[in-house]
Amino acid sequence: MLLHLKKQRERTGLKAIWSWKKKKESSDSKHNIDCSKITNLLNQLSLEAVPLRVHDVIIQGNTRTKDSAIEAVMEDLKHASTFLKIIEDACIAEARLKDLGIFEHVKLVIAAGPRELPGTVNVVYSGLEPEKLREVNVSVSTKLGAISPSVEGTLKWKNLLGLADIWDGSVSYGKDERAEFSTGVSLPRIGGWWSPVFTRVYLESQDWLKLSSYKQQSFGLALGLLSTKNHKLSYDLAWRTLTDPSKMASKSVSGELGHNLLSSIKYIYQLDARDSPWRPTRGYAYSFITQLAGLYPHGRTARFLRQEFDLRYALPLVFGNTALNFGISGGVIIPWGKKTSLPDRIFMGGSSFSPVGSLGQLGSFSGFSHRGLGPSEPRRQTKETTSTSYRDALGGDLAFAAFANISFDLPVKVLRDAGIYGHVFACAGNLVNIQEKGWYNFSPQTFLQTSRTSVGCGVVIPPTRILPAAMELNFCRVLRHSVGCDQVRGSAQFNLKF
Template sequence: MDTTEKSSPSKPNNNDNEEQEEEEDEEYEEIDEEEEEELNQQIPQSTESKLRNQRFKVQTLSRRLSSELVPIRVHDVIINGNTKTKDWIIEAELDGIEKATTMQELMQACQIAIAKLQGLEIFDSCKVKLEAGPIELPDTANVIIDVVETENKLSGAFGVYTKPSTNTWTSEGTVKYKNVFGYGDLWDASLAYGGNQATEVSLGVYAPRVKGFLTPLLARIFMSSQDWQDFSSYKEKLMGMSLDLISTKHQDLVYTLGWRTLTDPSQMASRSTRRQLGHGLLSSLKYTFKFDRRDSPFRPTKGYAFVSTTRLGGLTPDNRSLRFLRQ
């Protein structure tokens, strides 16, 4: 009798099952790590860790600034806080900021800009902040200017000054009104009275930036009276206006147009003075050149200073106008 043997079914591969289990375990481990990272990011940092990070960034930046030139480009300049002052008045004082190509130049330009803005006398405070530019534009920064316009636009000053060498004194009072039209303009009224019978009343306006002018605008209307009888036996009255044509750090050019009256109450004036008695038109240019290399304008210990003034009168075709040249 023939007997046939039945083949037994093959057993599944245990190695394949083990590999699948290992892959699943690795996936679970990766998911767990991602969840832990998300949880760590959600946990807020303590104040100490934030300060530690900021301190580390500042120290790193300071070391880099002291050791090398850090390239940077200004992407945008943002001005905040100017409710009345025109934007272009402030932007005119920030000219050096946009030209900076390194962080060192930018910081220096910001300091100069702050000094210029404070010199306008229309802001209580001026601050500059630097923020990183857009992510797609590396090595860029946004400059944010925060200004606070002065609340008290009216100010005044009064003083009494003496000159012991000539035994004379002068009292002066000034009232200023700031930023009337939002152009950084300063309007002032002043009164000066001297013990030598000299009196002057004037009204003036100063505008740091005027379109079409390269220099600040300074105009003044005045009326003065001076008693020169102790020196030349005549009295002088002058009424007119003056306009600063050029005003820079080292040079000034002023045009004056006025109506002058000379009187001789004592009848003791010289012949040259008597020829000028009565009314006369004054039209003159005054040029001043100056520079100061002293370490202090009040109590200098070293350095030198120089001032030269030249005045030319008689710039009208009228024969009665005063013609002179003074140096």
């Protein structure tokens, strides 16, 4: 009897297991069918132009920002007609909302549209706005044309009008006695113009006494008309005053002292397709800058056309983790109506860094002092200073530079893991002032024969999250320079670049 009950339980258990297995296989088969349907649907949506449109944009979570400001960012979504186009425009809109800098969290969800409207979806926006409108930032940066880094403090008020507007006031001061006070406002969109528009009023003071025997004060208005990834268009109106407190300025600089007005529009087109801005191993980059001055009818208005270009290319070498970078850059200033004023000329020299990371900076040239390459003139002699070694840099209106750089890994594993690498580089270029002698007296052969050259090597520490500055220790040697005219720097140079 006991044996019979035992066998009956075994049969019942086997039936239960068999039944469970059949159910599981049926469930797995059904699950596989569902997964297959989903996979086929995704393949169809990604490969075919499936008709789909946005029925409504639903905005949630905004307490201060106006609906119209958010809807303006997602305007392109309303015109999308396929699933892929909706996904693409939603990703772009989400990135733009995050770039506004007024949200702590942004999320876009594509949901099904109303049942009575097949082939439609709703885009649901949900965001989190910060409680505090004010933001205080302190940073260290190296501005274009500055001798040394400057400390900048900025106070921002975000979204005061609910239009994603950002108001700010900033103060900066550098070791070279460069000071700037400015205030401004930026708006991400005005009407159908998506590009951010900004307006700044600034008061700037620059001390060039050690290099060119003058101080410059500028009071002006800067207006940004276009700012995208590759294009920038701006207008600048500034009243500038040049003075010489030392009373030692050369004859050429003394003739430039006084007031002048800058009314110019500047366009920048820049593309960087390299794999890294600090240590590129492949890719290309180029920059074109056009500036037209003289737009305001005034007797003291500076009038000129300035054109600059910068071309870069990087390619890996066959041995190790080495790469070759080379490039050429140049610039020309064509005055119209009057001679180009001193602050608007091209100056070269002063960079102790390899030229790889200075895209769009024509004045970079290793081995020379700041403004130390190109035309110069002896200062006036006084009873205290009778030496003729003190010269004023005058700048020029035609510049050309070329470089070659080879980067390589260091033999120490700890340094390689930290991203620290070595490099060797060579530079060549020249700067002349054609306006003094006239274009008809310009000789390309003489321009090339009088070019300056320098070579160097060093160690580079790229920026990190802890220290957002690149550090370089370079040993540079100038092979050719103009004796009595150029100012050459020492061989060993350590610098920070923010």
